[in-house]
Amino acid sequence: MAFNFTVSPSFPNERISDWYIFNTWMQRSLDLPIHLELHNDFGAQRQAIAAGKVDMIYANPFDASLLVREQGFRAIARPEGKPDEMVIVVAADSPTQAVPDLAAGSRIACADDPCVNTIGRILLEPANLDGTNTTELRRETYIQVAKALLRGDADLGFMPVEAFESLSSLVRRDLRVLVASQIQVIHHAFLIGPILFEHATAITGLLLSMHQSDKGQAMLTALGAQRWQALEQEDVEFMIDIISTLTT
Amino acid sequence: MDDMVASNDACSAHLLTFADGTRRQVYVTSVETPYPRGKLIVSRTDTRGIITQCNPSFVDMSGYPAAELIGQPHCILRHPDMPAAAFRDLWDTVQSGRQWNGYVKNLRKDGGHYWVYATVVPNVRDGMIVGYTSVRREPSRDKVAAAEALYREMR
Numbered sequence: 001m002a003f004n005f006t007v008s009p010s011f012p013n014e015r016i017s018d019w020y021i022f023n024t025w026m027q028r029s030l031d032l033p034i035h036l037e038l039h040n041d042f043g044a045q046r047q048a049i050a051a052g053k054v055d056m057i058y059a060n061p062f063d064a065s066l067l068v069r070e071q072g073f074r075a076i077a078r079p080e081g082k083p084d085e086m087v088i089v090v091a092a093d094s095p096t097q098a099v100p101d102l103a104a105g106s107r108i109a110c111a112d113d114p115c116v117n118t119i120g121r122i123l124l125e126p127a128n129l130d131g132t133n134t135t136e137l138r139r140e141t142y143i144q145v146a147k148a149l150l151r152g153d154a155d156l157g158f159m160p161v162e163a164f165e166s167l168s169s170l171v172r173r174d175l176r177v178l179v180a181s182q183i184q185v186i187h188h189a190f191l192i193g194p195i196l197f198e199h200a201t202a203i204t205g206l207l208l209s210m211h212q213s214d215k216g217q218a219m220l221t222a223l224g225a226q227r228w229q230a231l232e233q234e235d236v237e238f239m240i241d242i243i244s245t246l247t248t
Numbered sequence: 249m250d251d252m253v254a255s256n257d258a259c260s261a262h263l264l265t266f267a268d269g270t271r272r273q274v275y276v277t278s279v280e281t282p283y284p285r286g287k288l289i290v291s292r293t294d295t296r297g298i299i300t301q302c303n304p305s306f307v308d309m310s311g312y313p314a315a316e317l318i319g320q321p322h323c324i325l326r327h328p329d330m331p332a333a334a335f336r337d338l339w340d341t342v343q344s345g346r347q348w349n350g351y352v353k354n355l356r357k358d359g360g361h362y363w364v365y366a367t368v369v370p371n372v373r374d375g376m377i378v379g380y381t382s383v384r385r386e387p388s389r390d391k392v393a394a395a396e397a398l399y400r401e402m403r
Contacts, residue, residue, distance in 0.1 A: 099285065100389070123286060125365070126386045179286045184303050237373065238301075238381065242290060245347070245367035245383040 002033035003055040003196060006048065008063050008188070009039050010113045011224075012166045013141070018222040025219060029206050032199065041140075042112050055193045056203075060084065061186040062115040062247070065240040067193075074197065075189040075236040076204045079225035083187045086116045087164050088123055088178045089157045091149045099126050099179055102156065104133040109145040109154035112138060118246055119181050120158035146171050162224065186239050189231055204230065249321055252359065259359045262328035266321075267336065276328060279360035281309065289364060289384040295377060297322045297339075311357035322382075327355040331402035342370050342380055351387055351395035363392045 005026075007019050016038060023036035034056065039045040045063070048054050049071065059067060061084055067073035090096050106129060110117050121130065137154050139145045142163035148154040150171070156178065164177070190207060192200060210216035211227035220226060251273035254261070259275040266272070289309055291302040299317050307314045310325060317324070326335070330353055341348040348368045353361050364384035370377045387395075 122288075122385055126283075126388050128388045128390060182284075182287045182305065183290075184288075184305065185290055237371070238292070241369055241371050241381040242383055245369050245381065 002035040004048075004053050005034050005036050005056040006045060006054050007036075007038060007058045008060040009041055009045060010060055010111075010116065010160055010163075012163060014166070015223060018219065022219050022223060025215070026203075026206065030199065030202055042114060055195050056191070058188060058190050060113070060115040060188055061239055061243055062118070064189040064191055064236065065243045067191055068236055069240060072194050073191040074194075074200065074233070075191045075231045076200060077190045077207045077228040078187050078231050078235075080227045080229040082225060083184050084115065085161045085181045085183060086119050087159055087161055087180045088120055089146070089149060089159055089164060089175050090155065090178050091152070092174050092176045094155070094176065096155070096178060099124060102127040102129055104129065105135070106156060107135045107137055107154045108156055108158065109137045109139055109148035110158040111140070111142055111145060113160070116158050116160050119183065122246060123179055123181060143167065143171075146175060150174055183242075186242060189236065189239075190228070249324060252357075255359045264323075264326055264328060266323055266326070267332070267339070272323075272326075274326075274328060274355060275359045276355065276361075277359040279358075281356060281360055281362045283362055283364065283386040284309070285386065287386075290381070291322070292371070292379055292381050293322050294379045297380070299324075300379065309354070309356070309362055311360075316357075325354040325356075327353045327361050329353050329361075329396075329399060329403070331399050333402055334399070338368060342368050343377070345370050345372065345377065351391055352384070353396075353399070363387055363395075365391070 005023055019038065020036055023034055027034045039048060064075055068075060096102055110120065137148055139148060142159050145157040145159060146167055149157050192203060207228040208230055211220055249272050252275050254275040259277045262274050262276060264272045264274055284305065287305040289305045291306050292300050294300055299320055299322055302314065302317055307317065310317060334350060338348045350366055352364050352366045354364060355361055365387040366382055366384045368380055368382045371379045371381055
């Protein structure tokens with residue numbers, strides 16, 4: 001029986017093949033059967049988690065919190081120097097110059113990433129905007145979020161920094177970052193479920209030494225990282241405490 | 249905690265008395281530092297309220313170098329315009345294991361201030377509270393105005 005590995009579906013589509021390459025390398029290196037299942041959206045991923053179909057995951061901070069506190073997962077590594085940040089974007093010719101300029105009734109284009117959307121909502125608080133006086137336009141991808149802004153269907157959009165930076169220069173030229181989050185202390189994490197705890201040392205060792213080989217370094221670069229950094233349980237608990245202040 | 253040093257002639261002097269009976273002379277100006285857009289101010293304390301960790305935004309906004317903050321009581325940021333009852337409520341809430349939210353006017357090292365919307369949660373490990381994490385974010389000016397009026401009445 002293969003172990004199930006997944007990745008929080010907030011990464012750019014261009015990296016799908018890179019995650020399959022990573023999984024193949026990980027299987028061979030660990031000599032363990034690992035099946036990579038990439039879910040189309042967060043709803044499908046949450047269902048897989050609830051059904052016990054996730055044993056290993058590269059998760060966004062919110063999913064990491066849920067998995068550690070409620071499913072007994074253990075966080076073993078994080079990408080070095082890459083805190084998770086997001087941007088609120090408007091069309092380049094929008095009259096809005098700062099968040100407090102936004103008015104009730106604003107239309108927000110966003111994807112279904114709860115992490116990005118929660119932080120985006122917090123950054124709208126200075127304008128007294130919340131779910132009761134804004135309209136949310138859900139889109140499948142961040143390219144569609146950008147299109148909603150360019151067509152004038154939405155007044156602002158939520159995106160992870162990584163997704164904004166991966167837009168083509170032509171699209172970015174017609175958009176403007178209204179505000180960028182600088183939380184500095186929350187980040188994606190690589191987690192394993194209880195069924196893999198007996199392999200924790202081997203998996204951690206493999207990830208932490210990945211950058212030492214040319215092949216490992218190339219895979220990391222393709223995935224947008226430099227190297228993995230060890231994650232202590234207390235680091236994760238701290239991140240969970242922070243996230244709990246943002247979500248309740 | 250050391251008394252503050254008056255930064256200029258335009259500041260006013262206040263003697264703060266904290267819940268544990270200790271006192272601190274502070275000097276206050278009317279200068280408000282705008283909350284930095286997009287940032288969250290994060291800090292941790294032990295169970296006595298001693299700062300053990302803070303992020304760069306906390307350091308920047310406080311006006312103190314990080315080395316002068318770690319090991320100090322969190323009330324190093326206490327502004328005399330804040331009613332003592334607000335902090336009593338904060339401590340009662342988090343010591344009972346619950347989350348506290350509120351609008352807070354913080355004192356900078358230079359005597360100026362900045363407003364935040366603060367959330368404080370107890371850090372529970374193995375069923376025990378081992379410290380507290382506080383995350384502050386930018387409040388709306390309407391909420392700040394309402395808090396200012398309320399705190400004026402409470403003082």
